[in-house]
Amino acid sequence: MTMRMGLVLLLALLLLSGCDTAPDASTAMNARQYARDVEQWRAQRLARLRAGDGWLSYIGSGRLRPGSYRLGSAPGNDLLLPAGPAQLGLLEVDANGNARIDGKPGSGATLNGHPLRQAELRPGVAGMQEASRIRLGTSEFYLVRMGSVLGWRFRDPGSARRRNFQGIEHFPVDRRWQVQARWQPYAQARQAVLLTSIGTPLPAQVPGEAVFEMDGRTFRLQPVLDKEALPSRQLFFLFSDRTSGRETYGGARYLYAAEPRDGKLVLDFNRAENPPCALTPHVVCPIAPAVNRLDLAVTAGEKFQYLPQ
Structure with missing residues (x-):
């Protein structure tokens, strides 16, 4: 083998080696950045809760x-x-x-x-x-x-x-729970009635449904339009799952998602949060409708713990 051929083979091996390792390094870096983003979101949420008007x-x-x-x-x-x-x-x-x-x-x-x-x-x-x-x-x-x-x-x-507030317990951040869902809009927003934590009715508008796969199964969640987020038309999901009433608040957890684009939206369950009525008995909040009760253990987001009086 000539020296020139040896250099060509060595260069080819280096290029192949780079192709094998570069994606892994990029994936690890993206995962670290994602974890930092979730931690920053948690810190901002705690700051809002600790505020004088929280x-x-x-x-x-x-x-x-x-x-x-x-x-x-x-x-x-x-x-x-x-x-x-x-x-x-x-x-x-x-x-x-x-x-x-x-x-x-x-x-x-x-x-x-x-x-x-x-x-x-x-x-x-x-x-x-x-x-x-x-x-x-x-x-x-x-x-x-x-x-x-x-x-x-x-x-x-x-x-x-x-x-006396010491913070909120969370499941570990897991990128698996940053789910890309398909968005299926309704021709016209449907009228719905949510129940609150004290059993009173609350009218709502449902613009469509998010469809996603997890563990080989298909799940659907219906959001309501969040009036507090308008005019951005941020979608507001109230859901419960197999952790509800055990590790998480029984009535619901809340999840916000940006407006769908190109028929898709992201459901980031690592940002699932307790409703206000899980934090204080002095507010009333809507709970998850029956259609949003997932036959799935969503081990992501905020857990529920009894807070000091």
Whole structure:
């Protein structure tokens, strides 16, 4: 063999060797980057939960029916607040769910930066309407509407639940659960009714379904349009699976996905999260519909643990 032929063979072997190892190195690098991305998402989510206006700041809640309510933190009030002035005022709710408050002079409460007097209280509706918020120092009281239910919320950034929060447990990050699904849109969005964590109905729109394969089986998930994410039309999946009620929250886990492109979308179950009602008893949230109960153990995303009060 001539020296020239030997060099040609050596070069060919090096090229073949490079073809064998380069994809493995690239795959490992992509996997590390993906894990970092998921960890960053987790850190951002925990920061939102730990924020003064996060879910962990709620310390009081309840439902309201038509009638008159004396508000305050002192015993004897019709609606007993967990904190704030002894007497906040008189709240009146009519048969149509409209609310009006007559504030107690000297309570220290404010509305829109002014001392609380007589005022209409606009309830908050997720993604559609901001609530009229009564400020009580660093705390706040306001009304919310979910479907046909009118309720109240009390928020305190100094809540013990927020102070004692240690984080959320997760399944290990596994790239297998970053699933590419086929998107099958409906000709027109279908009307659906979700149930909430307290059993009340909640209207929703279903624009289509995501179809994916896992372990040789085909699964389908129907999203609803997330009003809070509009106009991006981000898809919002509420699902349960074989881990639900055991390792994960029984009612549902939530998963958001970007708008489909070219008939496909990504379901990244490593970013599956607990609903707000798994973090505090003072909010109401929709649970997974029967069609989204997967006969599959989704060992990815957030686990459920009881949080300190």
